[in-house]
Amino acid sequence: MGVPFRFIHAADLHLDSPFRGLAKAPEAVRTALSSSTFYALRRLTDAAIENEVDFVVVAGDLFDEADRSLRAQFALVKEWERLAEHGIAVYAIHGNHDHLGGRRAKLRLPSAVHIFGSKQMDWAPAFTRGGELAAHVYGMSYGERSVTANLAGTYALQDGAPYHIALLHGNVGGDPSHDSYAPCALEELAGSRFDYWALGHIHKREVLNVYPHVVYAGNTQGRNPKELGAKGCYIVDVSAAGAAKLRFVALDAVRWLEENVSIEGVDTEQELLTKLNAAVAAAGAAGEDRSVMLRLKLTGSGPLHLRLKDGALAATLLEQLQEDAVPAAGSPWMYVHGIEAATTASVDWAMLGEDEGFSGELYRLGERLAEDEAAWRTFAKNALAEMSGHPKLGKLERRKWDELPQRWLKEGRELAIGWIAEEGDLG
Numbered sequence: 465m466g467v468p469f470r471f472i473h474a475a476d477l478h479l480d481s482p483f484r485g486l487a488k489a490p491e492a493v494r495t496a497l498s499s500s501t502f503y504a505l506r507r508l509t510d511a512a513i514e515n516e517v518d519f520v521v522v523a524g525d526l527f528d529e530a531d532r533s534l535r536a537q538f539a540l541v542k543e544w545e546r547l548a549e550h551g552i553a554v555y556a557i558h559g560n561h562d563h564l565g566g567r568r569a570k571l572r573l574p575s576a577v578h579i580f581g582s583k584q585m586d587w588a589p590a591f592t593r594g595g596e597l598a599a600h601v602y603g604m605s606y607g608e609r610s611v612t613a614n615l616a617g618t619y620a621l622q623d624g625a626p627y628h629i630a631l632l633h634g635n636v637g638g639d640p641s642h643d644s645y646a647p648c649a650l651e652e653l654a655g656s657r658f659d660y661w662a663l664g665h666i667h668k669r670e671v672l673n674v675y676p677h678v679v680y681a682g683n684t685q686g687r688n689p690k691e692l693g694a695k696g697c698y699i700v701d702v703s704a705a706g707a708a709k710l711r712f713v714a715l716d717a718v719r720w721l722e723e724n725v726s727i728e729g730v731d732t733e734q735e736l737l738t739k740l741n742a743a744v745a746a747a748g749a750a751g752e753d754r755s756v757m758l759r760l761k762l763t764g765s766g767p768l769h770l771r772l773k774d775g776a777l778a779a780t781l782l783e784q785l786q787e788d789a790v791p792a793a794g795s796p797w798m799y800v801h802g803i804e805a806a807t808t809a810s811v812d813w814a815m816l817g818e819d820e821g822f823s824g825e826l827y828r829l830g831e832r833l834a835e836d837e838a839a840w841r842t843f844a845k846n847a848l849a850e851m852s853g854h855p856k857l858g859k860l861e862r863r864k865w866d867e868l869p870q871r872w873l874k875e876g877r878e879l880a881i882g883w884i885a886e887e888g889d890l891g
């Protein structure tokens with residue numbers, strides 16, 4: 465039996481991220497974004513203190529650049545000193561963005577901060593604030609940007625503690641949307657004797673496995689339109705028996721969101737603007753009192769589809785929305801940074817059953833497959849068989865075909881027939 469303890473798992477702070485491509489955004493937006501990673505860092509300290517955690521682990525990419533900005537380094541030292549004053553230790557590794565080969569200032573860190581080196585995996589004991597041994601913490605930093613070896617395989621457990629936490633910055637399970645640094649398979653980690661793999665690198669938080677826990681905390685602040693939704697850290701409660709309970713805590717200063725707006729049944733530009741304004745208001749609630757960077761995505765099919773094709777209408781609507789609500793410093797704002805037109809041509813589905821052309825054939829094939837689930841799964845598998853060697857599509861191929869959501873058939877069919885109809889519209 466061990467002792468109950470509480471720790472925070474955070475990763476990918478990316479301090480001083482530059483937020484490129486926002487030259488046209490209002491001053492208040494640019495200022496808030498450029499300080500957002502620092503705000504999230506302060507909130508991380510606050511969360512650790514408020515929740516009386518015993519220690520904090522950070523799984524890499526503390527800084528955005530290997531040649532760390534001095535502002536970022538000072539900020540980190542200041543926050544870690546604040547934690548030290550409250551008796552909270554920190555265990556951290558560096559990742560591909562802030563590997564140890566980069567330039568950095570000579571800084572004196574509080575003695576309660578433990579940074580793992582890049583030569584090999586190392587470990588350190590972690591204690592409760594009451595001074596009892598809670599766990600062994602393991603880690604290894606990147607010494608250069610590109611680390612393609614399987615680091616997890618070199619992690620060796622050191623007996624003598626009731627719980628074992630391994631920090632790893634890397635790509636578990638071959639996520640094709642991220643660089644394949646320190647790659648390893650989930651099975652390796654799930655089959656190990658470590659109790660909690662505190663992961664960094666993938667910016668989307670995800671619990672990949674429980675007992676042992678294999679967890680991405682995600683980044684603490686979204687940095688671009690793809691990093692959607694709440695960002696923060698996990699507070700982990702470990703019982704004396706080793707049961708772990710995770711609680712997500714949002715730390716982000718500015719939240720990136722996306723709202724879909726259907727153009728179905730919308731006849732005029734003015735009606736569409738009204739609908740967009742309603743979507744903006746709805747997104748405000750999802751921001752949970754934070755500032756919001758919002759992208760609106762126009763979907764569905766309707767009378768305005770063709771008008772939206774050249775981009776001018778979407779651009780004008782965007783201008784209108786931006787003029788209607790100008791972000792100001794001092795209170796949470798909402799900034800619509802883009803409108804994406806992803807609408808589709810309207811198709812007369814009732815007529816398609818009788819259509820003698822390719823669209824009709826496709827439609828009828830879809831109908832047949834919709835009635836026979838086993839048949840469509842086999843059909844989908846065969847259709848993609850030739851792509852199985854493709855590095856990016858390979859992941860799709862590896863998915864279990866019997867787990868594919870059924871809506872994919874309907875959506876895929878509508879998309880394909882919509883494209884064909886559109887060709888007709890243009891021709």
Ligand SMILES: [Mn+2]
Binds near residue numbers: 525559561665
């Ligand atoms: Mn990162």
